[in-house]
Amino acid sequence: MTKTKTILVACGGHGRVLLDSFLNLGNSVDGIVDKNLEINSFVFGVPVVGGDDFLKHLDPKSTQLINGFGYISSISFRKTKYENWVDSGFQVAGIKHRSVICGGECDIAKSSQILAGVVLQNRITIGENTVINTSASIDHDCVIGNHTFISPGVVLCGGVFVDESAFIGAGAIVLPGVRIGRNSVIGAGSLVNKDVEIGTVVVGNPIRALKG
Numbered sequence: 359m360t361k362t363k364t365i366l367v368a369c370g371g372h373g374r375v376l377l378d379s380f381l382n383l384g385n386s387v388d389g390i391v392d393k394n395l396e397i398n399s400f401v402f403g404v405p406v407v408g409g410d411d412f413l414k415h416l417d418p419k420s421t422q423l424i425n426g427f428g429y430i431s432s433i434s435f436r437k438t439k440y441e442n443w444v445d446s447g448f449q450v451a452g453i454k455h456r457s458v459i460c461g462g463e464c465d466i467a468k469s470s471q472i473l474a475g476v477v478l479q480n481r482i483t484i485g486e487n488t489v490i491n492t493s494a495s496i497d498h499d500c501v502i503g504n505h506t507f508i509s510p511g512v513v514l515c516g517g518v519f520v521d522e523s524a525f526i527g528a529g530a531i532v533l534p535g536v537r538i539g540r541n542s543v544i545g546a547g548s549l550v551n552k553d554v555e556i557g558t559v560v561v562g563n564p565i566r567a568l569k570g
Contacts, residue, residue: 359524359534360488361420361423362419362420362422362449362463363384363388363389363411363416363420363422364380364386364387364388364419364422364423364424364451365387365388365389365390365391365407365416365421365422365423365424366380366387366389366390366391366404366423366426367390367391367392367410367413367423367424367425367426367427367439368391368392368422368425368426368427368492368500369390369392369401369426370392370426370428371428371560372426372427372428372429372489373390373392373424373426373427373428374402375402375432375473375492376424376453376471377390377396377401377402377404377426378402379442379453379455379473379474379565380424380451380453381402381404382455383453383456385409387405387407387424388402388407389404389405389407389408389412389431390404390405390406390407391406391407391408391409391410391412391413392406392409392426392558393409393410393450398466400558401537403548405561406418407490413448413560415430415496416448418446418448418449419447421448421449422448422449422450422451423448423449423525424450424451424453425439425440425442425443425450425469425471425487426564427439428489428507429507429509429525433473433505433506433507433518433523433524433525433541434523436487436505436507437487437504437505437523437560439564440469440486440487440505442555443475444486444549445551451468451469451473452466452467452468452469452470452472453471453473454466454470454472454477455472455473455474455475455476455532456473457474457475457476458472458473458475458476458477458478459477460478461479461480461481461482461498461505461524462476462480462481463480463481463551464478464480464481464482464484465482465483465484466478466482466483466484467484467485467487467488467504467542469486469487470484470485470486470487470488470489470490471489471490471494472484473489473490473491474492474493475492475493475495476490476491476492476493476495476496477494477495477496478490478495478496479497479498479500480498480499481498481499482496482498482500482501482502483500483501483502484502485502485505485506485522486501486504487503487504487505488494488502488503488504488505488506488507488508488557489507489508490502490508491507491508491509491510491512491528492510492512493506493510494508494509494510494511494512494513494514495512495513495514496508496514497513497514497515497516497517497518497534498516498517498553499516499517500516500517500518500519500520501518501519501520502516502520503520503521503522503523503524503540504522504523505522505523506520506521506523506525506526506546507524507525507526508526508530509525509526509527509528509530509546509551510528511528512526512527512528512529512530512531512532513529513530514532515531515532515533515535515536516534516535517534517535518532518533518534518535518536518537518538519543520532521537521539521540521542521556522540523537523541523543524538524539524540524541524542524543524544525543525544526538526544527543527544527545527546527547528546528547529547529550530544530545530546530548530549530550531548531549531550532544532550533549533550533551536550536552536553536554537554537557538550538554538564539552539553539554539555539556539557540554540556540557541556541557541561542554542556542557542558542559542560543558543559544561544565545560545561545562545565547560548560548561548563548565549563549564549565550564550565551564551565552564552565
């Protein structure tokens with residue numbers, strides 16, 4: 359039986375956090391793909407094997423990828439990479455740090471990334487390719503859509519709905535029952551006390567919309 363290879367794609371700041379967490383869970387990583395790193399160099403003992411073209415030489419049926427891309431000016435970049443990999447037949451591995459506290463009856467997609475110190479209360483849904491970053495707190499009955507990025511220290515109170523491809527900046531607080539539209543951006547430190555429309559950028563305490 360062919361052993362499944364694990365490859366981290368992109369090893370900047372976010373990627374290194376994922377790599378460290380993945381290795382600390384006792385998993386192995388066979389290589390790093392990153393055009394900005396020198397081939398045959400090492401990160402946490404894992405070799406850099408090439409740039410993006412390296413993926414063309416891999417068998418998708420026996421390879422799982424880790425999405426090391428963080429928030430790069432927009433969510434769409436991470437989403438596009440993920441969808442291209444899945445369409446090519448690759449598996450995409452998720453990560454759940456050993457320190458995560460998780461309540462009962464949660465539905466968490468396998469490709470999601472849940473990092474150190476996160477608290478997930480009961481009956482939470484988390485979609486594909488979503489990041490729940492360091493020390494975020496997600497309360498009961500929240501629904502977080504695919505490709506969403508929840509930054510460090512974010513607090514979602516109970517019953518919050520976050521549609522796909524939204525970005526919530528570090529330390530933002532979202533009050534109970536608020537709905538956040540897809541492709542919206544919540545600035546760091548914001549207090550979200552009302553619904554946010556699709557594709558809107560909001561900042562402040564309480565939030566106000568930025569005009570494009």
